[in-house]
Amino acid sequence: MEIGFGNGEHLAHFAARHPDWGCIGAEVHAPGVGALLQRLEAGSIDNVRVLHGDAMAWIETLPPALFALIVIQFPDPWPKKRHHKRRLLQEASAKRLADLLVPGGELQFATDWEPYAQHALTVLDATPSLENLAPGGGFSPPPENRIPTRFERRGEALGHQVFDLRFRRRPG
Template sequence: MTLKILPEHPMSDTPELPENAETEPSSPPRRAIRSFVMRAGRMTEGQQKGIDQGWPKFGLTLDQGMLDLDAVFARQAPRTLEIGFGMGQSLLEMAQAAPEQDFIGIEVHRPGVGSLLNGLVTSETGNVRVFDCDAIEVLKQCIPDASLDRLLLFFPDPWHKKKHNKRRIVQLSFAELVRSKLKPGGVLHMATDWEHYAEQMLEVMSAAPGYRNQAADGSYVPRPQERPVTKFERRGERLGHGVWDLKFERVD
């Protein structure tokens, strides 16, 4: 697009256009701010195997539209959706520990998708389905309202520079969207090792209508046993980094 540089004259010197004059079409709407960056990554042999063998069985796409989750999993069961599962080890561990439940994972990092799929294929774990696209679009286009028992958001990108805080996924609009997808009594469980982000999460969720903080003191909950500890988290603990867990329940 070519930018036009206007002369530096007072506004009063700018000639007025007649009422019937044609004007240039307005610019297209700006793209919504994303909370993630698409990073290229080298695929290992195992990750590529996961894509090749696992995607046809476990992969889901936006163009499938609003899903019938009972049909997707061929049963009725409690359902958990995780946004940003990284390399997938924690999600795989949770799914294996709860075979009576169903899990949906979303991750844009292709090697991570391949890693999880390879784990599903290798371990013959069948209660997980995977998206490899924008989580907000998945929630809007594919997940029915009041269909989830839990939504997990573990260690999202903190966008630690103040000028980038607007990119953080946890905003009021996100809380409202998630609430519509949770069943009454369903839980949004978040965790972060960035204290400032934890404070923002708490502030946003405390202001969001239709939620109850499960922390007795209205702040953070102890690390729940059902959240696996990752290698990244263990390394952070050795370095003295804190981790903050938040659990907010949908109430009507």
């Protein structure tokens, strides 16, 4: 599952490379949904289902241990302090996302906004059912499945460093 897939570059690429996986993408912006659907049609990719709407409201309805991989890339960092409560990764949402992973499943997070990266690291480290895959904790190298997207390239053009987090659902 990819939450906030933007224009679908990564999700379409991933789905094409893993035709035996069932993939789900969630996005609130209609132009991004349209861009993904065009990519899927052009590539004859048929293993993706799309949710056009708020993923967090939808995932509350799902049973636990459903996903092997949850990807969140370059979400809105809500940089103003008064807006931090709107950030996707919070204590409750991190716990819910962890519950949706199968044991051994992975949560991947990437951002080019350092304060959000630090916030996400703190939140995910405090989620008991998750373990950080970075040697010694902290940030990880980018996962092999992550390709550069328009949002990543824009951040890099602005001189922003990209921060990756990879956490695995603990067994049991």
